[in-house]
Amino acid sequence: MGKQDRDFKAVGTRPLRPDGVEKVTGRAKFGADLSAPGMLVGRFLRSPHAHARIRSIDTSKAAALPGVKAVVTGDSFDITKVSSGNHDTLANVMARDKALYEGHAVAAIAAISVSIARKALKLIEVDYEVLPHVTDVDEAMAADAPLLHENMFTANLTPKPTKPSNIANFYEFGHGDIEAGFAKADVIIERSFKTAATHQGYIEPHACLANMTQDGQGELWCCTQGHFMVRNVCADLMGMEISKLRVTASEIGGGFGGKTTVFIDPVALMLSKLAGKPVKIVMSREEVFKASGPTSSTSMRIKIGATNDGRLTACEGEFNYQGGAYADSPVQFGAMSAFACYDLEHVKTVGYDVAANRPKNVAYRAPGAPMAAFAVESVMAEMADRLGLDQLEFRLKNAATEGTRSSYGPTYNSVGLTETIKAAQSHDHYSAPLGANQGRGIASGFWFNFGGQTAVSLNVQEDGTVNVTVGTPDIGGSRASMGLMVAEELGIEYDNIRCIIADTSSLGYNDVTDGSRTTFSSGLALINAAKDAKAKMCARAARIWDIPAEAVEWKDGCVQPAGANAGEFEPMSFAEIAANADNTGGPIAGHHEINASGAGVSFGTHMVDVEVDPDTGYVKILRYTVVQDAGKAVHPAYVEGQYQGGAVQGIGWALNEEYIYGEDGRLQNAGFLDYRMPVASDLPMIDTVIVEVPNPGHPYGVRGVGETSIVPPMAAIANAVSQAAGVRMTELPMSPPRVLKAMDDAKGG
Amino acid sequence: MVKVMLWGSLAALAEGKPELEIEAKNIKQLLQRLAEDHPGLKPVLEKGVSVSIDGMMYNDAWFEEISSENEICILPRIEGG
Amino acid sequence: MRFEAPTSLNAAIELLENEAGVVRILAGGTDVLVQLRSGQVEPDLIVDIKRIEAMQTITEEDGGFRIGAAVCGAELGGHAGVCKLWPGVVEAVELIGSTQVQGRATMVGNLCNASPAADSVPAMVAAGATARVTGPEGSRDIPVEKIATGPGQTSLGRAELVESVYLPARGVHSSDAYLRFIPRTEMDIAVVGAGISIEMDGNGICTHARVALGAVGPRVMLVEDAATALIGTSIDEAALEALAQAASSAATPIDDKRGTVDFRIKVAGVLARRAAIIAVQRSRVD
């Protein structure tokens, strides 16, 4: 499986997690765990309507209630001073002239107790003019659909539209001549698909504690995937200088992309500024569902042509993604990634990014790719069956390899799709027998991965231990991975390294922990910071020995003379040099700032067995295997955790999770009782296979692993269910009523 | 001269040409000249794009050097979750 | 809001009688606390009945069992006598929530919460259980199916509470079973529930049956046609088919976020049939 020649000592081992004890004993501090003297509680008033013009808001009675210390509405923020890129974010944080979805914040108050806050919210009078609404993507695209934004003209469409619509953006990708490609096909399959919106479902609701002082300085504690992003956006919305706002990231109870923007933080800061006291806001689960998060619901059409011997001749896809109130769907990534697994001469995809009266879309793990993969890999499975080919052989025959021009443009360098398919073929899962009413599904998936701005620092302490400081919140165990990479580079023990996530005043700007970038980018920067520290330590040792700096070298955690000519000296250990830091020039540190590039793309192949109850449509997941290329697994247990987590979220998305809207445009299931995520007893142990095809863009070959694992599951499960049920499932979720109906319809009953 | 590939709908904004030839030594010059020569592209470039050089993705990297040897693609700005 | 935890039944009734505002009785609190936190109810008085000793016991009575209103699911599940006599009722109670919830939740709370989807209620109805309702005017025993009048509504009068539930004695070749459909494996609300109790004679012919359905109407329903389909038969394939048909025809569900009308109608029959098969098996083992 393309292993590297290099021998690693620390990287690739599985030490205990550094945050484990704190977390299992309940002492880790999450977003809601911080308190401050004199703290107030902040609460939101939210729109009960899916779409309404706000004629007026009267907050005078609420403000007059004893115990209420501040009231905020959209007018509290000066939009003229906010950069245009943040206008939608501001309007989402606090509605301005229109409420665009049920749950859209229209006002907030800070009070001395929860009960006073609740009372005060009831005293706020909002005069709404209720407008017609639309929540379905196909309906929102219709010419006569209620319009969310009078100034929304589809961008990138030629000729330029003359009338506004709910379609914010148009995208087209591909190469070749698809008509010619279809002409060469012996078999063509075309199908339409729909998927429901899902929420990232992180266990920790958004929470923050804001403290603005009278001199215009601010502090914010919050759970986020990117506190530098929070700082910059909040400073912009508040009209503050960036350096005056210090943001600290708490421990985080999951994000999955959903904590890559702000919802409550600017409001907490504004309430604190007006009240002159610290303000804490903790969202309820209902608020989390109604006003944060979800990813797109979609409507898609896929057409694939192939020759009888199983070579793809042309692939075409149309992707319509509902992007919430401000059309923030990741449809471009859906359209780019849809056919990225395959080596294609003729391929074309188009994408429409559509606004609807639903919460503003936020990224969700490999944003946009899982839905597209569901549609494409469903047709791929049907094609393999139609051609009488083995599912994996068919994919292998068409798999993208080094030198393949991708469906979205660039030519791939080293990629590991073929290796994942071959590993799946040789896995005993693939040949295990199936029973009655059971089916096996296969799907492959792709994700880009990303690098980005990163700043780190590494401080060598006098006892030879090391503190590592990064600016990327640890969502999936990155602190352990950082420690391992530093241990590898410095040649010291992992246990002697402690990694923390620094606040925004302590490091240069760091992009958000997203795009599977953290272990890749912060790791890359830390390897360089360690090299920086090593160079300094070599120079110190050379001076102690009184020989030129070039005459020493670093080996196994020690400095030693580079050759016989340099002189006879015993190797000087890391700890010895550290102990003499004071006398040799003061503290020893390494730093690195980078805009990381070279994140390698990543592929995975999933296999799943299901059993369908023929009388109820209930789907049981019997066995699940994830095979994915990690480049190099720094901490394999965490890599496996990412693979398993992606599969589990995909199982939820495939089977039961969905945003359900009533005729009134209100969300019907804003809680975990009726938004049905899988529970532990729904799942088998998820098997994992780590494939390692080194990424040429990273010194250790690391690729991001956090997102690809959520791309194939829905397709794999749909393929398995379709086989077991004897009918092709084209809509998610495959909830029991839908599966039962499909089976009954297929029977003609 | 470097050759730049544009994604489909972006090409439509550049008079329908999926591939352009531009005189540029690095990404900064590339983006500047693209906007000058093809004003239709300007709003998209200003909103932010990613540039792929030989399959490697770059965001905000003015000084990354490019030559006629490289395969260069302009892509929607890559984000993640 | 006032919180009271009386130690006698009379004291509890007095408290209820003297409060003019909104009152909530608190047993395990697994419904009440959720409703309080979500702001669904804002009571003036909460009366906790868990300190009333007489309500915490399970006692044998005329070959059956009287179960106090404050007995939690875990205690019921640990009572060998009840488990042997009414395994279907116990399995229904044990489906409620999780281990944590089982340590609090009561069967009577499940009944008085009056949800059409309450898991223990179809099983209790099938069992022919009676509720002892006590108030300022004294006590009366009524069939459990007469407690709920609609979603969240009960027939209990002002200052009345349910003191206990009585599960009657039954013959030798008899048993019961409860099944629910949920899209997951636990921590969910029944989309359909079916409770069945049967009694067979020495020749393997069904002499008595009760069939109850949950979540397919505004309240748990006793389906007499379904019972008729079984009585006088050996509960063979034809009887099971007739049972399923009768259960499906009796169902009057709604379309909602938890399931469609068609789905619930069909699954009501499927579950009734499957529960009957289990009950028959159990009746043979005894």
Ligand SMILES: Cc1cc2nc3c(=O)[nH]c(=O)nc-3n(C[C@H](O)[C@H](O)[C@H](O)COP(=O)(O)OP(=O)(O)OC[C@H]3O[C@@H](n4cnc5c(N)ncnc54)[C@H](O)[C@@H]3O)c2cc1C
């Ligand atoms: C996580 C979770 C999972 C759950 N899962 C299930 C499930 O799977 N199936 C299911 O059916 N339910 C479920 N429930 C709901 C709940 O647990 C059950 O309805 C439970 O049986 C209620 O019992 P309790 O003792 O907690 O009732 P409480 O909450 O104390 O009371 C419920 C209602 O009955 C009234 N009441 C209580 N006792 C009396 C009395 N003696 N006389 C008159 N009125 C009374 C109360 O005033 C209240 O209106 C779940 C709840 C939670 C929180």
